Amino acid sequence: RRGEMAKPTQLINNEVFRAFATYAAIVLLKMMLMSLIxxxxxxxxxxFVNPEDTASFGKGESAKKxxxxxxxxxxxxxxxxxxxxxxxxxxxxxxxxxLSGPELSTALLHFRIFTGARILHTFAxxxxxxxxxxxxxxxxxxxxxxxxxxxxxxxxxxx
Amino acid sequence: RRGEMAKPTQLINNEVFRAFATYAAIVLLKMMLMSLIxxxxxxxxxxFVNPEDTASFGKGESAKKxxxxxxxxxxxxxxxxxxxxxxxxxxxxxxxxxLSGPELSTALLHFRIFTGARILHTFAxxxxxxxxxxxxxxxxxxxxxxxxxxxxxxxxxxx
Amino acid sequence: RRGEMAKPTQLINNEVFRAFATYAAIVLLKMMLMSLIxxxxxxxxxxFVNPEDTASFGKGESAKKxxxxxxxxxxxxxxxxxxxxxxxxxxxxxxxxxLSGPELSTALLHFRIFTGARILHTFAxxxxxxxxxxxxxxxxxxxxxxxxxxxxxxxxxxx
Numbered sequence: 269r270r271g272e273m274a275k276p277t278q279l280i281n282n283e284v285f286r287a288f289a290t291y292a293a294i295v296l297l298k299m300m301l302m303s304l305i306x307x308x309x310x311x312x313x314x315x316f317v318n319p320e321d322t323a324s325f326g327k328g329e330s331a332k333k334x335x336x337x338x339x340x341x342x343x344x345x346x347x348x349x350x351x352x353x354x355x356x357x358x359x360x361x362x363x364x365x366x367l368s369g370p371e372l373s374t375a376l377l378h379f380r381i382f383t384g385a386r387i388l389h390t391f392a393x394x395x396x397x398x399x400x401x402x403x404x405x406x407x408x409x410x411x412x413x414x415x416x417x418x419x420x421x422x423x424x425x426x427x
Numbered sequence: 428r429r430g431e432m433a434k435p436t437q438l439i440n441n442e443v444f445r446a447f448a449t450y451a452a453i454v455l456l457k458m459m460l461m462s463l464i465x466x467x468x469x470x471x472x473x474x475f476v477n478p479e480d481t482a483s484f485g486k487g488e489s490a491k492k493x494x495x496x497x498x499x500x501x502x503x504x505x506x507x508x509x510x511x512x513x514x515x516x517x518x519x520x521x522x523x524x525x526l527s528g529p530e531l532s533t534a535l536l537h538f539r540i541f542t543g544a545r546i547l548h549t550f551a552x553x554x555x556x557x558x559x560x561x562x563x564x565x566x567x568x569x570x571x572x573x574x575x576x577x578x579x580x581x582x583x584x585x586x
Numbered sequence: 587r588r589g590e591m592a593k594p595t596q597l598i599n600n601e602v603f604r605a606f607a608t609y610a611a612i613v614l615l616k617m618m619l620m621s622l623i624x625x626x627x628x629x630x631x632x633x634f635v636n637p638e639d640t641a642s643f644g645k646g647e648s649a650k651k652x653x654x655x656x657x658x659x660x661x662x663x664x665x666x667x668x669x670x671x672x673x674x675x676x677x678x679x680x681x682x683x684x685l686s687g688p689e690l691s692t693a694l695l696h697f698r699i700f701t702g703a704r705i706l707h708t709f710a711x712x713x714x715x716x717x718x719x720x721x722x723x724x725x726x727x728x729x730x731x732x733x734x735x736x737x738x739x740x741x742x743x744x745x
Contacts, residue, residue: 279438279526279597286585289523293576293583296516300572303512317505320555346635352511352670353621357614359519360677364607367597380586396638413618417611424611426604427698438597438685445744448682452735452742455675459731462671476664479714511670518678539745 284375288366291379292359295386299355302348305394306341313338347393351386354406358382358413365416368423378412385409443534447525450538451518454545458514461507464553465500472497506552510545513565517541517572524575527582537571544568602693606684609697610677613704617673620666623712624659631656665711669704672724676700676731683734686741696730703727 279285309315315338316322322331362382366375385408392402438444468474474497475481481490521541525534544567551561597603627633633656634640640649680700684693703726710720 280528280583283585286583289579289583290585293520293523293579296519297576300516320558323557348512353666356515356674357618360614361611364611369598398641399638417615420607420611424598424604424607426601426608439687439742442744445742448738448742449744452679452682452738455678456735459675479717482716515674
């Protein structure tokens with residue numbers, strides 16, 4: 269069967285992989301949402317970083333005053349960066365984990381807890397909730413990714 | 428056929444996957460290029476952030492004056508961060524999309540538009556072009572990734 | 587054999603893929619470690635960015651003085667961002683490379699050099715070592731990722 273064309277549906281028929289694809293798409297969309305939230309705060313707070321973005325507010329000093337930082341904009345940017353730091357490892361390690369043959373129920377548990385924790389984290393950061401709300405939701409997501417990485421390394425270890 | 432060794436060429440024989448691999452490699456290389464552009468501006472504008480990077484300019488105050496921010500360096504860094512925020516979701520969601528069995532022509536359309544939009548975005552940001560040049564190129568790439576995510580979720584949904 | 591359920595163990599039986607999964611998990615864990623190092627410096631240097639994080643230090647001015655930047659915190663954050671800029675492309679391009687059917691020995695060479703270079707880079711950045719220690723370790727990892735991207739594009743090119 270050498271040279272057989274890969275059926276693109278092969279992997280996608282696997283239930284663990286389908287579950288991973290679902291949750292990975294959800295958390296990546298959640299991360300992408302931060303671009304819109306940052307843009308919303310930039311427009312409503314009139315706080316920009318690029319001179320060309322303030323050109324529509326007039327010329328010279330009248331536009332320059334909108335080149336400033338705003339606490340809400342900076343907060344949204346920190347959520348976005350925190351998502352990059354945590355959701356990207358989840359997607360990378362989660363893909364390897366999904367391919368390492370875990371039980372569907374165990375895999376779903378990992379994916380669901382991570383996704384819930386990151387959605388809570390976003391609310392905790394943006395509202396903001398008093399600590400340790402944000403810290404705990406961050407730690408739960410971190411622990412889930414770590415658990416998946418441990419399972420990947422236990423299964424595939426080849427150095 | 429249990430226990431059959433995976434042929435590493437299986438997935439790579441699939442045309443949609445080959446197209447994805449091509450465009451994913453191109454946009455990731457484009458993102459990596461931003462490191463070189465930032466380094467170029469740091470060296471030509473003599474604007475550094477780490478004291479150990481200015482040691483070759485002499486000791487004490489003569490070196491310290493190069494620990495500063497520069498508009499061109501900061502602009503290149505913003506392009507790089509924007510690439511991380513947009514190209515990374517494209518690669519993650521695009522991989523799931525490529526494995527979800529789309530038509531080759533539809534998949535190529537997504538990959539080509541995204542890649543073109545992100546290359547335009549880099550030029551629009553670095554030159555810089557007047558708005559809405561950068562905004563539109565950003566939005567096109569965003570919409571393509573969103574469209575792929577929608578198709579992935581429609582195909583694989585398993586929560 | 588249409589409609590055959592994908593065996594989740596198929597890909598994971600491939601030795602190059604197992605090697606990739608091992609090293610990808612290691613470098614992603616290394617990247618995640620930066621969150622803990624940044625948190626450690628924030629707590630020991632008492633340098634925070636969110637007002638809600640300083641609430642336990644008291645109210646008003648007594649807490650406000652901990653909303654500040656600290657050189658060690660900023661340095662750890664730069665290492666983390668540099669990891670995002672370099673480890674994420676490695677994982678994306680490395681996955682495509684592992685699926686493109688390279689020799690195991692060649693693949694292992696790429697993965698090992700990259701992983702070693704990034705661990706050296708972290709030490710060089712955090713200690714910090716005099717340049718060009720950090721610059722060289724960065725460049726080695728960059729060159730490895732570039733070499734894998736070249737091999738991917740040579741194998742899959744479909745635009």
